[in-house]
Amino acid sequence: MSKAERTKQFIVEKTAPIFNKKGYAGTSLNDMIEATGLTKGSIYGNFVNKDDVALAAFDFNLKKVDAVIRQEMATVNTYREKLLVYTKVYENFYEFPFPEGGCPVLNTAIEADDTHPELKKKAADAIIYWKEKVVRMIQKGIANNEFAANTDPEQVALTIIATIEGAVMITKLTGKLNYRRAIMKSIDRLIHDL
Structure with missing residues (x-):
């Protein structure tokens, strides 16, 4: 890595938490x-x-979240367990090396939806990537007979993502961690019932 690349990386690492908290x-x-x-x-x-x-800060923060999810998924075997990683991580994200300020997708989506087209696109792309990843896991779970054959992978994926992001938003607004826990339990039930 050249000196210029190191300096650029340094700037991103130091400013990413600020952009994620302050917008x-x-x-x-x-x-x-x-x-x-x-x-x-x-x-x-x-x-x-x-x-x-x-x-660049958004990309950095998103990579941190993705790294946490991947690391936790590597510790489990079934597709059901892999889906449950999302609730484990988002329910306890203070215990993981999550970006300061919480979920960068939610933070950016809320701020940039009407004000910053490029950031809005990055947040939208992140949601689509997440949805496609969950859809593939559900499809593989159906193929492995872990989930019912009549499961609609896209509907379940969107429900999981929307519910997680809603839980994060409600918790941030109210400061009530028990709300996030309660909502994550609902997602766990959904995943167990697939």
Whole structure:
């Protein structure tokens, strides 16, 4: 990795938590300078503008979530157990190396839906990727006779994702962790009943 690539990676690592907590609009150049200890010229010498940093920060945060999920899925064998990893991780995300500020997909989707087309597209692409991954697991589970043959993989995948993201949103808004636990138990039941 060249010095320029290391500097760029450093900027992303230091600003990603800020973008995830404060959002695009709430993150200022001064926030980025303070987090990195670099000058405006150093930051914008490596990135075109704030948008460029924000897009890279989203990708970084999403990779952190994906790494946690993959690591946990590698510890289980069945497709049912793999689906249950989502509730395990999202119910207890403070116990995992999750991005500061919570789920980057939810955070970005809420802020960028009407204000930032590029970030909105990244969040939408992340949801589609997640849905397709869950659909494939359900299809494989059906093929392995783990799930009922009449299971609709896309419907179940969308329900799981929407319910998880809704649980995260409700918990963040109310500060009540027991709400997230209760909602995750509902998803667990859904997965067990497939």
